[in-house]
Amino acid sequence: MxxxxxxxxxxxxxxxxxxxxxxxxxxxxxxxxxxxxxxxxxxxxxxxxxxxxxxxxxxxxxxxxxxxxxxxxxxxxxxxxxxxxxxxxxxxxxxxxxxxxxxxxxxxxLPGLQTPSSGKEKSTTTTKGIKDQNISVPMPETGSTLVLRVMPDDNSCLFTAVGGALRGLRSDPSETFTPDALRRLVVEHIRAHPEKYSAVILGKSPGAYCAGMLRPDTWGGEIELAIVSEIFRLEIDVIDVKTGTVYRVGEGNGYPLRCVLVYSNVHYDRVAEIFVEGQEEVDFDVTRWAADESSDHIIVHAQEMCRKLKEEHHYYTDTSDFxxxxxxxxxxxxxxxxxxxxxxxxxxxxxxxxxxxxx
Structure with missing residues (x-):
């Protein structure tokens, strides 16, 4: 054994x-x-x-x-x-x-969604990772499959995960949202609302916070998720791998659509729906669903995926005993x-x- x-x-x-x-x-x-x-x-x-x-x-x-x-x-x-x-x-x-x-x-x-605003997440290990496992969960009620799209460990996983779910959300289908572009949007939003994003909320002066957020080695967290949710009128549901808890960012604001991310306590990945078994081309992924009960099955199966990630792949960082x-x-x-x-x-x-x- x-x-x-x-x-x-x-x-x-x-x-x-x-x-x-x-x-x-x-x-x-x-x-x-x-x-x-x-x-x-x-x-x-x-x-x-x-x-x-x-x-x-x-x-x-x-x-x-x-x-x-x-x-x-x-x-x-x-x-x-x-x-x-x-x-x-x-x-x-x-x-x-x-x-x-x-x-x-x-x-x-910190545990939960209090993700650090700065740090490093890049790993130099060459062992086989979760990306090679093709994590998926069948959804018989729709004849489709829910898959985990694993983001790079490059300190911008949150922005990459969300950015992929924004593809085609606006009128220009060719518009892309790179981590750098989303970082700039977040900073512009903070600067435009100084009464809302004070040093008390940000944990440091707005100037220092914005300067750090523009750096590619700075992590995004709950503040950045909330801002992206507000800018794009998109509910962002984040599922904690360890507990299966669903954190609904932007819930109750009347946003028409939602996307789903998986959170391992130090890393974010994106959940996508595919209709062709083994599909690897992300351009054909479904990454947004109606933000109502019609997509509850997506949340249920995403939680099932998180149980699989936890129990079979130990894909989370336990901040209580690491x-x-x-x-x-x-x-x-x-x-x-x-x-x-x-x-x-x-x-x-x-x-x-x-x-x-x-x-």
Missing amino acids: KIRFKAPSGAGSVEVHDASTVKELVEAIKLATNYGDVTVKYGWPPKALTAEQAELSAQSLGLHRENLTVVPVENDSTTSSQNTQPTPEPTTTAGTAAITTTTTIPAAA VVMCNECGWIGQGQTALAKHSLSTGHSDISEIKDTAA
Whole structure:
């Protein structure tokens, strides 16, 4: 069986026999990570495997369904060596696990739709990603299929996802809405409504906020979704992969159409409807539906897709138990609370999530 893990050196997986004990699993993880000794945590809230569990089978504890967190013991010499590496390099241990590179996230990342207004989301990992999985859900009531259109990890995923849903919305069918164009529209809207978008709302001065939003490495979030929704009179429904919750941006404003995005806590993708199985050409995608009960089946199947993404592909970042590393001082912590405390006490903001991208 394959068991996945996250460690300060990266994420990966180990292959062990179905009857392997906890002790054998821990030894395999130590071999894969090159740590002399480790604490292995599982479940939620995370709890450490104990010596008393050493001879129990890994399957009896459900570890084959877990994404384990590996923490080097503090006095381990290997830990010190790892902590001096500001950016972990990918390594591979033959026959065990591929340790992938990290994905940087902002220190201010919050759960729900409080998406950070700045940060990095680009990953350099070369392992097979969700884009290669062709995630889809059949919709028998319409004879069509709902598919996930995966956006690039280039810090503009929100704008790319929404921009694709705007194609053909206005009278000019050739009009396109690139991330740069949407960023400019957002900034112009903020500047035109200073009474609405104050420093209190934006979290910083409007000038600083707008300057940052024009940069291609700045993330968009709830404010940008609301502005795009208002400009284009389009309800934007965002479904949280982890919880299946639907956030309806622009609901109740009488907008005639809606689009649907999928949110993994650090990344946005677009949902589309296709009528030809295996269709890859996005120009033929249906990306907008009537904003009433006639398109409720789209939301239901999109939630089904999110359950599939969560349970089968683990396609979300859990800010309650993710493992992160500070690229400025080498600090390693787990969870949003620890991250916020470190960021506030040090002022450090170059933070990397040790993201699970194991095949």
